[in-house]
Amino acid sequence: MIGADGRERPMVIVRVPATSANVGVGFDCLGLALDLTATFLMTPSERLEVVGCEERFRGEDNLVWQSYLDACGRLGTDTVPLHITILSPIPLSGGLGSSSACVIAGVGAAMALSGGGFSRERALELAVAMEGHPDNVAPALLGGLVSSFVDGDLTTSTRMDVAGNLRFVAIAPPYEVRTADARRVLPEEVSRETAVWQMGRCVAMVRALELGDAGLLSSACHDRLHEPYRAKLIPDYETLRSAALEAGACAFFISGSGSTMIAVADGDAAAARVASAFADACPGYWLQTLPANTLGTTVEVH
Known part of the structure; x- marks a missing residue:
């Protein structure tokens, strides 16, 4: 230049x-x-x-x-x-x-x-x-x-x-979740039972993403450390989670501290169904289907 x-x-x-x-x-x-x-x-x-x-x-x-x-x-x-x-x-x-x-x-x-x-x-x-x-x-x-x-x-x-069959359907509401607020709502301590629950599922999540194992993803993606608390900061969380899982997503999670959320789908056809369900549930929101x-x-x- x-x-x-x-x-x-x-x-x-x-x-x-x-x-x-x-x-x-x-x-x-x-x-x-x-x-x-x-x-x-x-x-x-x-x-x-x-x-x-x-x-x-x-x-x-x-x-x-x-x-x-x-x-x-x-x-x-x-x-x-x-x-x-x-x-x-x-x-x-x-x-x-x-x-x-x-x-x-x-x-x-x-x-x-x-x-x-x-x-x-x-x-x-x-x-x-x-x-x-x-x-x-x-x-x-x-x-x-x-x-x-x-x-x-x-x-x-x-x-x-990450396995090539997996698609990540991301939807971003037009409002922000401040990271400070997302940190503030978390508990200071967790029980041993919660720690064990989380560790086993974290290891399984990694393996499921490597293998593209939709069934294992579905079983592993149940967080107890942060999502139950942060979900309350995202008004559309329950609506979009229900829409994604009913449309055939194998997993759904908050991306970072939000407000973006991601559904994981096994293949392009399943991802298209999830994206359509998202668009119907919250029209006009930013929406993209992405591979890793x-x-x-x-x-x-x-």
């Missing part, structure tokens, strides 16, 4: 998939990458410019820009103003990792422009330091289904493939 001063300037293109944290019973541990990709174009400029997003996100507090500045500080590299173009189909109502995508975009630009190149391992370290947890950024970077845990400053993420994303984040420099 040629700047206004006639000098050639590199363009960094970062593509980041949408993600769904928790995946029902995998509270704060599991995350899933979905085949819905946000694209960020970033080029050194005379001054900061942000286009392609709502006016309220075009200033100095833009999350891509702030993440770029933070990453440069952690990498020990100089910052330059950027022209940032955001092309994102990920809804802002919450639950599909729109903010994590912006964080990763800023990290990707900082690494690409530093001369050291992009490393997913280093990017994960930087993104977790910014976000405070890996549940969205890990699957966004790695693709597939990712299980993560944090020990001090070390994040360990294990990536698994296998690629994760990509960074190119032109």
Whole structure:
């Protein structure tokens, strides 16, 4: 790209998939990458410019820009103003990792422009330091289904493939669920019985997603740690859950802390029935049927 001063300037293109944290019973541990990709174009400029997003996100507090500045500080590299173009189909109502995508975009630009190149391992370290947890950024970077845990400053993420027969029907209401509210409604302690219930189903959920086993998914996807409490913050939860299961979905869960919800269907025909049931139950809501994303984040420099 040629700047206004006639000098050639590199363009960094970062593509980041949408993600769904928790995946029902995998509270704060599991995350899933979905085949819905946000694209960020970033080029050194005379001054900061942000286009392609709502006016309220075009200033100095833009999350891509702030993440770029933070990453440069952690990498020990100089910052330059950027022209940032955001092309994102990920809804802002919450639950599909729109903010994590912006964080990763800023990290990707900082690494690409530093001369050291992009490393997913280093990017994960930087993104977790910014976000405070890996549940969205890990699957966004790695693709597939990712299980993560944090020990001090070390994040360990294990990536698994998701069976190709599974489809994820995502529906996003036009209202947000604030993450702070979603955290506030959770109990401080749980019983041993609940812990055992959850651990067994979390392991089964991972295996079911790997195998594409609809029956096992149906048996495993019954959370007791967070969804019974967070469902009360989503007025459409019971309506959409009933519609999905009656239409043949094998599982239904809140995506992240909401307000997006996801039904899992075995194959395209079942997914079409679920999507139709969603559209009838809540017409006009954002609705997409998606496979899992296998690629994760990509960074190119032109």
